[in-house]
Amino acid sequence: MAGSTTGALLYAVTAAVLGMLQFGFNTGVINSPRTFIELFIAEHYNASPSLLFGVVVSIFAIGGMIGCPLASWLQEKRGRKQALLLNAAFGVIGAVFMGFSKTATSVEMLIIGRFLIGINCGFATTASPTYVSEIAPVRLRGAFGTVNQLAVAFGLVGGQILGIGPILGNNEGWPWLLGLAIIPSMLQCVMLLFAPESPRYLLLVRRDEQQAREMLTKLRGSDDIEDEINAMYVEDRAEKQEQQFSIPDLVKIKALRTPLLIGVVMHLSQQWGGINAVLYYSTTIFMDAGLDEDSAKYASIGVGSILFIMALVSIPLMDRLGRRTLQLGGLGGMAVFSILMTVALTNKANSTMSIFAVIFTLLYVAFFGVGPSSIPWMILSELFGQGARSAAVSVGALVNWFANFIVGLTFIPMNDALGDYVFIPFTILLVLFFIFTYFKLPETKNKTIEEVTALFK
Missing domain, CATH: 1.20.1250.20 (MFS general substrate transporter like domains)
Known part of the structure; x- marks a missing residue:
């Protein structure tokens, strides 16, 4: 229950x-x-x-x-x-x-x-x-x-x-x-x-066992909660025995530096693969491809819809195929379709090609949804033990938002300067991210934190 x-x-x-x-x-x-x-x-x-x-x-x-x-x-x-x-x-x-x-x-x-x-x-x-x-x-x-x-x-x-x-x-x-x-x-x-407040917070941070039990009973719809309370205590004891690491420690200690680098690159690949250029400016991109403004806005709805569908599709795939396979498949597919988007955009005088530009953009978004959309947010908590996890996750989130800012600010000037070739820089970065992921990212599927952290020691 x-x-x-x-x-x-x-x-x-x-x-x-x-x-x-x-x-x-x-x-x-x-x-x-x-x-x-x-x-x-x-x-x-x-x-x-x-x-x-x-x-x-x-x-x-x-x-x-x-x-x-x-x-x-x-x-x-x-x-x-x-x-x-x-x-x-x-x-x-x-x-x-x-x-x-x-x-x-x-x-x-x-x-x-x-x-x-x-x-x-x-x-x-x-x-x-x-x-x-x-x-x-x-x-x-x-x-x-x-x-x-x-x-x-x-x-x-x-x-x-x-x-x-x-x-x-x-x-x-x-x-x-x-x-x-x-x-x-x-x-x-x-x-x-x-x-309800988080029972885990009440028990381990506030030390209010009575309140934690009440909230957990409410959440589980049952008072059969002893195992869960005990498991929290066990995890808490393990955490206390484990050394706590700060953000500077992650950079100084080699066994932590490698997984941090992997996590940071995963977050950069999510943003600098160009996805936010599509999310923030897809109407502009579709108009550049030759669609009128209304059609471009309707095509933009397709972008969000595909992300929604792919989020549903990736749920069962995550534990079946593993993080590494989905991340590589996603980055590889994005690289291929960003090249095809560029080809279609440079030949948009042909009305068939402007339709292909939209199709290739949507397929590019679909491959983003396969892995790069969710894996960077998960991977850092799977690469680090309890003592370093929260520092690592906060570095990842900060890098992600900073990279997001750079794309948001530079895409319009880039689009003005490069025109139909605007996705070439993203394509080059996607290829580099693919190579890095292929050589550096271990598979974390079905592995305990201990097994994963041992890989970096």
Whole structure:
């Protein structure tokens, strides 16, 4: 009974992953209204609209870089639930700034709103997976872990659908479109009030066994919880005996440096393989391929939809084929289709080729969804023992958001400079990432942490 899914568990997981849905929504939503936001900038400022739009897009990732470490600190200080609750309230403020930026004729408000919602989303990418993994039964932890990715993909598709012209992707609608970020945050605020605190946090951090037992009984729908309580204590004792490592230690100690390098490169491959260029600017890419603006927006919905489908497909594959195989397959497929995208874009005068450009872009996204979309987030916790894990995971998240910022800021100038050849730099990087992964990444499937860490000693 203790390993089954209950209503209380599903409720708590849903409340937590609304933060990840927010992350997906705000990644996908900025794509469609580009024309109208640039028009708004041009009307009120004499700076370059495309440059300021690049700032609006990329400032989101700067917020994310602040949100990640903030979440690590606050969830230890205030508890998992309280941290998520405070972050949801923060998301409401970011959404209000974005939603009222046009009414106040203030591009600054738009930039501040994107920055604040970036902090909210960075916080969620750290706090939500922690809470979910701590409340899920051990044998369902992998399956519940992928729910985070599903929520991101669902938010992405939602943002892209709402961004089509007849709905909110127009001159009047875009502030409403960005302001809709208030809904997941408000809903999360309300739902979290009735969600349980993590029993693991209560037992091992707060040392409140009575409360931990109550919450665990509620989550499992049964008072058969002795084994789970004992397992937490065993893990806690093992953790106390294990040396704790800081971020500088990860760089200094050779046995930790190699897995850190692997994890960092995995995170860089997720961002610098070019996926966010597609997520932030797919409408622009499809228009460059020869589609009219409305068709380009409809094609963009395909991008989010494929990510959603691939998140579902990769759940059973993760433990069947293993992390290494999926990561290599994903990077290899992305490299092949980024070359084919370039070929199609350079021959777009032929109308058949512009259709192929869209198809190749969607296949490129599908291969991203196979492995590179979720494996970098999992791999660091599988390469490190308890003592170094949290330092390593926070380095990975920081690198991921920083790389995201670079792509968001540089893609428009790169697109202006390279035109149809804009994906060539990403192709070169994908090939390099593939080679590195082939030689360096060990398979972690069905291996204990001890077996994996022994590989680096």
